[in-house]
Every structure is written in C-alpha cells, then in structure tokens.
Amino acid sequence: MGREVRRVPADWQHPKEYNPYRGEETYKPLYDANWRERAEQWDIDRAKWESGERPDYTSEYAADFPFDQYEGQRPFSEDYMPSWPDAERTHLMMYEDTTEGTPISPAFETPEELARWLADNGASSFGSSTATYEQWLPICKGGWAPSMVVSGGVVQSGVEFLAASAIEARSDETAQQAQPEGQVRGAQGADAQTTPSENPS
Secondary structure, eight states, rough: OOOEEEEEOOTOOOEEEEEEETTTTEEEEEEEEEOHHHHHHHHHHHHHHHOOOTTTTTOOTTGGGGGHHHHHHHHGGGGOOOOOGGGGGEEEEEOSSSSSSSSSSOOBHHHHHHHHHHHHHTTSBBBBOOHHHHHHHHHHTTTTTESSEEEEEEEEHHHHHHHHHHHHHHHHHHHHHSHHHHHHHHHEEEHHHTTTSSSSO
8 A cells, every 4th residue: 555656548537436425526446457357367266166165264264155255246347447558558647555546646758757746746645745856756667655664763655765765775885886896805804704613623
C-alpha cells in the first residue's frame, strides 16, 4: 500500500462513481492487474477445490466452505484497469494503492513532468505529507513506495524514505570509488593481519 506510477494512454480518464459517504462522485478504485488472467486462475482454483483439493495452508475449519466463500467472488472486469497494448501506454500517472488504486495526478509524458506536477501541487505522499521534486522523481521513473516507514523512531512517507536511502547509497558508492586503491589494499591487508591463526603454536 502506497504510491505507484501506472502507464496509461494519453487520453485516459479514470472512471468515477457516486460515493454515498461523501455525497458526490469520486474515483472508482481499480486494480492494476490483468483481469482475464486472474479470472482464469480463479476458475482453475475453483475446479481444484470442487474436486477435493485444498491448499496446504487451509484450516480444518475453512476446508468445508464453498469456494467463493473461501476465496471470494470471481474477479469482475469492471474492477480492473483496461489491458491496453504497450504501444498505447505512452503516459505516466501517479496512483495511491491503499485502495485498489485511484489517481492522484493527471497523466504526463515524462517522469520529470510528473514529478514536477506532484511537487508543485503538494500531492500527498502519505496523509497530509508531500515530497520534493527530487524525492518524487525515482518513483515517477517506474518505482513504488510504501505509504509510510518508521526508521530510527521517525515516521516519514515511503517516498521520502526511499529517496533518502538512494542518496545515501550513491554517497557510499562515490566514497568507495574515490578511495585510493592503495588504501583499499592496505585496509584489506590489515584485516588479514589481525585475523587470528587457526593453527595452534
């Protein structure tokens, strides 16, 4: 659950439906998966269930359930994103996937344009938190971020955490590359000299 970028056609308009809790139309949550494949797998699993097969992890209590009570209803096509050909997926749109998935941005042609819009418009990276252009950009390039991360007692959005982790990793790599080769060999030699001998004297 968090933030993910989805590839969509340039003219994609995410569908809306009436939300009785808000008294207005809101975006309809949609899974980003292949409906046909999931429906076919559901049919296969139901056939196995009805023949008496049960997954190893099925509890004794649940073993007598009808399959749709155990697994849930067969997937509905209207609960899934359309399966466009790759050639039509020319644009990028940021989604929250705490639900099945609703958009939090318009569609843009490049990751940079998407990251700029998200930063400039204070788009939610988690709750009321937002993120900078630099923090959004890695996710806009095709990544995924959890809603939040607790690290060192600090709560932050997954977008912020992953961006900071990437910067730290690049800094470590740069420092290692900048270290003279002689120092690296010297450090390795020192390690070898301080290793206790396994041969008894």
